[in-house]
Amino acid sequence: MAGFNNIPVYEELVEMIQRLPNIGRRSAERIAYHIIETDDRNVDRLVDAIRKAHNNIHKCEICGNYTDKKICSICSDPSRDKSTICVVTRPRDIVAFEKSRVLRCTYHVLHGLLSPAEGIDPDMIEIRSLIRRLRKGGVKEVIMATDPSVTGEATAMYISKLIKPMNIKVTRLGYGISIGSELQYTDEMTLSRALEYRNEI
Amino acid sequence: MAGFNNIPVYEELVEMIQRLPNIGRRSAERIAYHIIETDDRNVDRLVDAIRKAHNNIHKCEICGNYTDKKICSICSDPSRDKSTICVVTRPRDIVAFEKSRVLRCTYHVLHGLLSPAEGIDPDMIEIRSLIRRLRKGGVKEVIMATDPSVTGEATAMYISKLIKPMNIKVTRLGYGISIGSELQYTDEMTLSRALEYRNEI
Numbered sequence: 001m002a003g004f005n006n007i008p009v010y011e012e013l014v015e016m017i018q019r020l021p022n023i024g025r026r027s028a029e030r031i032a033y034h035i036i037e038t039d040d041r042n043v044d045r046l047v048d049a050i051r052k053a054h055n056n057i058h059k060c061e062i063c064g065n066y067t068d069k070k071i072c073s074i075c076s077d078p079s080r081d082k083s084t085i086c087v088v089t090r091p092r093d094i095v096a097f098e099k100s101r102v103l104r105c106t107y108h109v110l111h112g113l114l115s116p117a118e119g120i121d122p123d124m125i126e127i128r129s130l131i132r133r134l135r136k137g138g139v140k141e142v143i144m145a146t147d148p149s150v151t152g153e154a155t156a157m158y159i160s161k162l163i164k165p166m167n168i169k170v171t172r173l174g175y176g177i178s179i180g181s182e183l184q185y186t187d188e189m190t191l192s193r194a195l196e197y198r199n200e201i
Numbered sequence: 202m203a204g205f206n207n208i209p210v211y212e213e214l215v216e217m218i219q220r221l222p223n224i225g226r227r228s229a230e231r232i233a234y235h236i237i238e239t240d241d242r243n244v245d246r247l248v249d250a251i252r253k254a255h256n257n258i259h260k261c262e263i264c265g266n267y268t269d270k271k272i273c274s275i276c277s278d279p280s281r282d283k284s285t286i287c288v289v290t291r292p293r294d295i296v297a298f299e300k301s302r303v304l305r306c307t308y309h310v311l312h313g314l315l316s317p318a319e320g321i322d323p324d325m326i327e328i329r330s331l332i333r334r335l336r337k338g339g340v341k342e343v344i345m346a347t348d349p350s351v352t353g354e355a356t357a358m359y360i361s362k363l364i365k366p367m368n369i370k371v372t373r374l375g376y377g378i379s380i381g382s383e384l385q386y387t388d389e390m391t392l393s394r395a396l397e398y399r400n401e402i
Contacts (some may be wrong), residue, residue, distance in 0.1 A: 013254040051213040
């Protein structure tokens, strides 16, 4: 096809943008146009921001949360309860918990879930670093806060079996209906769990 | 809020990604995570692609279509009919026409539409370059293919008034129902135009 689309540097840009999560061909083209049309200063800022974030953000040496320091802001906060560790799948899950302001504990980020189907075994996620951390002592409770999915459950079970012999309490997030959700749209698994974990009022 | 979101290089990246078209906060965060997590080679390729597209793609000196040369592939194609110029709003419109394979003419890209409300006057879009081009002679017909919107119509009218004294035929794209559309979802303006421009069968 003649026209604009046969320019190699354009095609390469669209291809690279399409590799970003949830970006289809149309969105990628719209973004490519924006990049061609915006002024030099904006392109410099965008490129700088990409490079700086990629180069300076890494895993916290203690919990695996993202940070631009050696130790993240939560692990280095003296007011945090270090005797309770909440185990999550990804750094974004910490953001969700922090928003709820319920927990004042520390976290451990697995950076994935066990999945034999996808070839993800225990060595590929941050389980060993969690066990090392627990062996140092001082932890009384580990809250398993992996996703309520098949792989999330399996990962929580696998890890809790490793922890229990260490005489540390292991808990799992409560199951039930979501606040603000409509019962008619609640799936049957959630409803059956909500019945099983029902409370007297 | 504590956690991951208080890292300045992360916040800067999310802000820059949000400036891209049709990207909200959530999508921007997902893309930022991807950029942090992907390998160095992918970041290099993305940054390179952004810089190369921005630096090497510019307006064709004749028609204003995007190109990485002085003259775009359409204007430099000897088989093209240079006596007919199809006037479009943006380079992407050319791609649509080229896909339809109906036209073998050349184009002129306005890079915008007149809009007094947004302060866009004739000097801010590529009208003068069109008139200069027509003054050189050899053009028999100008097809106004701006969007069928208020600003698209106004721009087509404005330009056609400038061209008519030059003894060049000016035409406008036909109005009517879209092929493959459902009548029940067709807006009334389109339907009334389709009736007005009805053909005998």
